[in-house]
Amino acid sequence: DAGVTQSPTHLIKTRGQQVTLRCSPKSGHDTVSWYQQALGQGPQFIFQYYEEEERQRGNFPDRFSGHQFPNYSSELNVNALLLGDSALYLCASSPWGAGIRQTQYFGPGTRLLVL
Amino acid sequence: AQTVTQSQPEMSVQEAETVTLSCTYDTSESNYYLFWYKQPPSRQMILVIRQEAYKQQNATENRFSVNFQKAAKSFSLKISDSQLGDTAMYFCAFMSSQADYQLIWGAGTKLIIKP
Numbered sequence: 001d002a003g004v005t006q007s008p009t010h011l012i013k014t015r016g017q018q019v020t021l022r023c024s025p026k027s028g029h030d031t032v033s034w035y036q037q038a039l040g041q042g043p044q045f046i047f048q049y050y051e052e053e054e055r056q057r058g059n060f061p062d063r064f065s066g067h068q069f070p071n072y073s074s075e076l077n078v079n080a081l082l083l084g085d086s087a088l089y090l091c092a093s094s095p096w097g098a099g100i101r102q103t104q105y106f107g108p109g110t111r112l113l114v115l
Numbered sequence: 116a117q118t119v120t121q122s123q124p125e126m127s128v129q130e131a132e133t134v135t136l137s138c139t140y141d142t143s144e145s146n147y148y149l150f151w152y153k154q155p156p157s158r159q160m161i162l163v164i165r166q167e168a169y170k171q172q173n174a175t176e177n178r179f180s181v182n183f184q185k186a187a188k189s190f191s192l193k194i195s196d197s198q199l200g201d202t203a204m205y206f207c208a209f210m211s212s213q214a215d216y217q218l219i220w221g222a223g224t225k226l227i228i229k230p
Contacts, residue, residue: 033216033217035218040222041222041223042119042206042208042220042221042222042223043160043206043218043220044220045216045217045218045219048216048217055216056214056216056217058217088158090160092160092218102210102215102216103148103150103162103165104162104218105162106152106159106160106161106162107159108157108158108159109158109159109160111158
């Protein structure tokens, strides 16, 4: 049973550029959430996708956008990169539903460095 | 707003010893969900154990158990017979039943198991 996968594993960009990160959910999961984890901190919620729509969003600017495809995979796009966007980006998947069914399972993350 | 506090930035114990990691949280809700995740140097966030607030019985998963004190808003993780592979960052996370789309995280505790 394949777990959550993410690509690429590492990425280096320069300020002002745009980046796209990709995530495939765990088999049987239809909901994808994205988190940003700065060095030495806990993750921060960016947004969640279900049925190809953004369902909820954390306190992140519009430079952060996403997409979910019919096969439930998802992309995170970040425009006009800033140095402060350097972080580990985590994708988590879960089955849609209430409560503990929404337990989130994580991928290995994409390390983004903005120079 | 809910918050999660992990007061121990770093802990170290000898292999085979028992260690307890602390977590407190703040919420006005009566039903919610609590999680412990482990993040080894490989970066992947791995679910260790989870607890539903309405269940009084403490959750147990093999060598991992929790001490859930609802009135005190405390959710500590006990690791018995610690192993070298337990070396990792440990994060406590909270999920509201009213906003069950995002996890709210503590800052983490770095646990080092010494041979």
